[in-house]
Amino acid sequence: xxxxxxTTPQTAAPRRTFASTMQLVLIFVMATSFVMITQQxxxxxxxxxxxxxxxxxxxxxxxxxxxxxxxxxKSLVGVAIAAVIIGGIVVLAxxxxxxxxxxxx
Numbered sequence: 001x002x003x004x005x006x007t008t009p010q011t012a013a014p015r016r017t018f019a020s021t022m023q024l025v026l027i028f029v030m031a032t033s034f035v036m037i038t039q040q041x042x043x044x045x046x047x048x049x050x051x052x053x054x055x056x057x058x059x060x061x062x063x064x065x066x067x068x069x070x071x072x073x074k075s076l077v078g079v080a081i082a083a084v085i086i087g088g089i090v091v092l093a094x095x096x097x098x099x100x101x102x103x104x105x
Contacts, residue, residue, distance in 0.1 A: 019075045020068040022059075029056045058086060 016024075033056060036049025062082035066075055 017069055017075075018072040019063055019066045019070045019078075022063045022075070023068070026056050026060045026063060030060065058083075061086065 030053060033049045033053035036045050037053065039045055039049075059079070062079045063075070065082060066078040070078060
């Protein structure tokens with residue numbers, strides 16, 4: 001047996017990347033907005049809760065599709081691309097709805 005103490009290398013805690021931090025923050029924001037929606041005392045808090053939930057959900061869709069190892073710049077480029085795609089789908093849906101309604105008549 002050896003009298004030498006065993007040393008274990010100290011491992012530094014890995015730093016969170018911007019994308020993974022934003023995903024965590026958005027989860028907490030969405031949970032808070034759910035609480036705001038479920039309260040029944042103030043209609044304005046409800047209104048803000050719904051709008052925050054919609055915005056944070058759209059951002060979560062964008063950040064959920066970005067690899068968590070991306071840095072700040074790559075994350076913002078990914079969010080911009082996702083915003084263009086989501087915006088395009090919304091514009092397409094708004095413009096296509098009247099055409100589909102007229103086809104159904």
